[in-house]
Amino acid sequence: MKRPTLSLIAVATALAAVTGFAALTAPDGTATAGAKAPAKLPVERSSLLCPAPTTSEVAETDYTSYTPGATGSGSAKAGTAAKAELKAAATAATPGGSTAKKPAAAKAPATVTEPGKPVAAEANGGTAPALAGSATGSLAPGWTVQQTTVVPAGGARGLLGVTCTAPDTDFWFPAASTAKQRQDYVHLTNPDDTAAVADIQLYGAEGELASQLPDGIPVPAHSTVPVLLSTLTGAAPAADVTVHVTTRSGRVGAVIGSADDKLGSDWLPASADPAGTAVLPGIPSDATSVRLVAYAPGEDDAELKIQLVGEAGTIVPASAEALHVKSGMTAAVDLPDLTRGEVGALLLTPSDAKKSAPFVAALRVVRGKGDKQEVAYIPATAAIGSRATVADNRAAGSTLTLTAPGSTAQVKVTASAGTGGGTPVSKTVTVKEGTTVKVTELVPAGLKGSYAVTVEPVSGGPVHAARMLALPDDGIPMFTVQTLLDDRGTVEVPTAKQDLSVLDD
Template sequence: MNRTTLSLLAGTAALAAVTGFASMSEPAAAGKGTAQAAAVLPVERTSLLCPAPSTSDIADTAYTSYTPVTKGTRSTGTAELSAATEQSADGKSGSDKGAKKKTEKPVLTPKEPGTPVTGDTSGSDAPALVGTADGRFAPGWTVQETTEVAAGAGRGLQGVNCTAPDTEFWFPGASTDADRTDYVHLTNPDDSAAVVDIELYGKDGAIPSTVGEDITVPAHASEPILLSTLTDEKQPDLTVRVNVRSGRVGASVQALDDKIGGDWLAASTEPAGSLVLPGIPKDATAVRLIAFTPGGTDADLNVRLASPSGLITPAGSETLHVKAGMTSALDLGDVTRGEAGSLVLTPSDQSVPVVAALRVVRGKGSDQETAFIPATAPVGTRATVADNTSKGSTLSITAPGKTAEVKVTASAGSDGGTAVSKTFTIKGGTTQNVAAPVPNGGKGTYALTVEPVSGGPVYAARTLAATEEGVPGFTIQTLPGDRGMVSVPHAEQDLSVLQQ
């Protein structure tokens, strides 16, 4: 080992505290002679990307930013959301040689961890947003984008958690059906262009499309890609893979239906043999499971519902066979039958990695509305969701295995109030719609933070409901772990290497 190696170790330790570069896996066991275990520290930088909210002239969009208070952070830091624009000050593309990026006024600038900050916009020309937080604002930073559309395709309530940039995304549940208008929104936060492939998989396998190859997303820009421009096939159930060849992007699918509303479809968690899809509303009138396996082996899945009383098998929908490389779907009807529920998928035989999502419909006739629940990661250490109200929010928590104790904290309101916490026990194999706390004297919207205290892993989702001009709307966001903490390897100088 030489001095260059020592410098590299020090640089690696510094980078590990930055979201997007940090390794989330547990460090390897220390060998003989190594000193201390890795330290668990707050991340020092977080990036979030929000898609352009709507093409409707009558859309009203609210943004809510929140960072939970985290011990061990620096006393300083900043966070802001700004428009994703590649325009330079002289009107030329920001990717032109020598052009300077136009200075944009931030849409949101949080002032203090522990208190939500809100902003709003309206109409069809609201841009995508690029956000960065560092220091005390970085650990667990979350931004919710919620849009109300009173009429037209996708009318109702559309909500999405702004996402971190990555290099691969899976979206089971997209569609090119006649009644659907689905867009893949790609947002590039970086200073150089990203190159992306969009792959489509239907009931018979991969759908050839040269149009979806080598899509360039300019620096600090966002591109909505209409799925129907990538293929002429009309398929009700598609799996979309976003594969980034160069750079990083944030990706979300906007699914708009002419008859039953619409919502944002967030990416499924990484392919896995067992999956949990939490938070099916108790009054769901139609639930459809869409699944896909990217490998070369068929998957056979046991389908069970975690209800308030335990795990049950839906009659007539006990299993789902997913052919390798093909998208499969299963109609579950009104599977929850008036009770809170979450879907639990486990292998019937050998474990084969799959991705999955649910399309959920509430209401009947002309009052139907749609939302999506992707398979999600467990809460882990902590997870947060913003833009809650005391009357319009439902928090659902699932413990698919062992019984778990969970602390739920309601933050201060965006316009005042103080935080309140409650602890709940979720029995193994059940889903509970908990009576989540609300802030004392709270005004405005607030965030809910879920922290497991003991027991097995838990999964969570939040439903927002609102009525717009007589039309009931709803949207569902899952609560995967916020990745606010990271293991940083311990490194120290070993002067004996200088003698080698």
């Protein structure tokens, strides 16, 4: 079944530059006297883009917006106006020439009024537009918006979840497809006042697929362009494709909406930047099918060792011990019976530590059997730096997983108040070296509505995190997985003492 054009997906949290002066240097390159170490201050502006959720008339979409409370990193400047809201974005002409109507102005949903209190809104049917928004002042550091859509029937059937994210100029999406049973759209959203031009390159098992749009894709200011991947190339349908989105001018938010005739639908977020190792967290304990897709963008092949970091420790799966990824080509491998009843994360490292090559990776994960299956996607995800948050958690159905692939680590996990009330609760969780821990019992007292979960590293090694939201419907184990990205809520601002002597002859 051909899926109707899903209007967008995208994102953005463009960090703001807070005030500060660059350190002056003397002619010999040494720093002037009086220069201090950079101060870490909260950002004062964040931007977000959310995709149009779906075109299904039976869909139900929830938006949850949240800014964590202040931490030890400081607070926004006194007197700075605080505001966090989303507004409708326009839908522009698609590369095929059809044009969608600009959505009518809509009341901004999920407007945050103070840190520490999530707010929610909903939209039903298939007319909800893409959203663009910004947060300023004390609401900017860590601002996050979760968009969750339930489509109970039709070609786009499934639970679709996405954390609205930031615009950029470079995105990698392994695990996409141009297969006949798949309808994969890349949604390009331009949050700026000037037009952007984007290039989309597709890479299959034999290398790059010839493009039918050599001149790039124009994305008008403040608009969204959805592009069906199979229309970008005349090559034969490919089951596993890596998508590379770059911009010639401007910046965009990018994400892929994927629908499978048999497996349902979900959003595929961008992978972490190419690197020699990768962690893919949040694999459900009852996954019935896991498929790893990877791509090596450099000049060298990537020889990858595959390991599962589970609750009991790190093992090499019997189904696949390694994956050879040729330079410029997409490789894939099925990992049947991977988790064996435990939540886990996939750890990919060089088979030979002396021959590391950069790669990107993502997982396609399936739960259920027969005609009662549901799909979700897990991209390679960087470790949490200072703090990360995921919104729209439910009293039942939410599972947080924490993975420490190297050293033992401690993290503070906080469940916020609910959108309708409740008391926040926190706990410190220890994640032993080479293990994954699941957290399901941390729910605000007196919870009403949904809540946000914030993870802050306390000590030890790096931690990777993901949240699975499961909302079963009519025997179908509908679910979606969101990996937790560092919220980049602070920025280092250098300070310096003015020294005019550097201007002397």
